[in-house]
Amino acid sequence: MPLKNSADQYGTMTRFLHWAVFLLFVWQYLSANIMTRLGRDSALFGLNPNDYYNWHKSIGLVLLALALARWIWRKTTPLPEWAPTLSPAERAISHRNETLLYGCMFLLPISGYLFVMAGGYGIKLFGVYILPDPIGKQEWLAALARLLHILAGYAAVVFIAWHVGLGLKHHLFDRDRFLYRMLPFRRQ
Numbered sequence: 629m630p631l632k633n634s635a636d637q638y639g640t641m642t643r644f645l646h647w648a649v650f651l652l653f654v655w656q657y658l659s660a661n662i663m664t665r666l667g668r669d670s671a672l673f674g675l676n677p678n679d680y681y682n683w684h685k686s687i688g689l690v691l692l693a694l695a696l697a698r699w700i701w702r703k704t705t706p707l708p709e710w711a712p713t714l715s716p717a718e719r720a721i722s723h724r725n726e727t728l729l730y731g732c733m734f735l736l737p738i739s740g741y742l743f744v745m746a747g748g749y750g751i752k753l754f755g756v757y758i759l760p761d762p763i764g765k766q767e768w769l770a771a772l773a774r775l776l777h778i779l780a781g782y783a784a785v786v787f788i789a790w791h792v793g794l795g796l797k798h799h800l801f802d803r804d805r806f807l808y809r810m811l812p813f814r815r816q
Contacts (some may be wrong), residue, residue, distance in 0.1 A: 636708050638810055645698040647812050649733065652691050653784065656736075659684045660781070685744055685751045688737040695733035713804040718794065725790050732784040739780060742773035 632639040638646075662672055663680035670676065675683070710719050744751055745763040747770035752758050763769070798806035 632705055633708050638708060639705075641701060642705070643810060643812050645694065645701060646810060649691065649694050649698060650788075652687055652694065653788070655687055656684060656691065657781075657785070659687070679755070681749075682752050682755050685740065686754045688740045689751070689753070691733070692737035692741075695730070695737070698733070699730060708809065711798070711804070711806055711809060713798060713802060713806065721790075722794060725787055728783070729787045729791065732780050732787060735780040736777060736784060739773045739777040743770050743777055746770035746773060 630639050631641050633642055659680050663677050663684060666672055666677045666680065668677060672680075714722065741751075742763065743749075745761050746766040748761075748765040750758060750761055795807050795810075798804050
């Protein structure tokens with residue numbers, strides 16, 4: 629499979645970035661739910677709430693870097709043509725949804741970073757290195773960033789559900805092999 633996209637299929641790099649971001653978003657969603665519900669003295673899978681918070685913050689920064697790489701790749705590499713089975717309305721909504729997903733890919737880690745730095749929580753990158761805090765404690769900024777982080781998280785779930793739902797609708801009900809364009813180990 630070629631590294632770059634062709635006229636009718638996504639290349640290896642596009643697929644890697646797509647699935648890496650997706651899998652890390654799934655981790656972030658699960659870890660956020662675990663860390664906010666786990667009791668202070670509890671552990672799950674050998675991790676306590678502080679471990680989940682540190683991993684959540686660290687993976688958030690990795691996601692920001694991947695989102696930037698994905699956006700740069702997207703802007704410098706032509707995409708395949710639209711799947712011929714997508715209606716004009718589905719194309720328009722998908723394009724808008726993609727824009728909103730990219731917004732969430734950037735807003736979530738940035739707002740999370742602002743929240744923990746302005747809130748005085750800091751980031752211990754993968755439990756090893758404490759990142760410097762260039763912001764300092766600012767309660768108003770922490771509160772605003774926290775609200776944006778939560779709202780963007782819910783929005784991302786909605787946009788991802790649309791994205792997945794459209795793919796499954798075409799693949800399972802229309803039977804047009806739509807998902808083969810992006811599945812990681814499948815040729816079209």
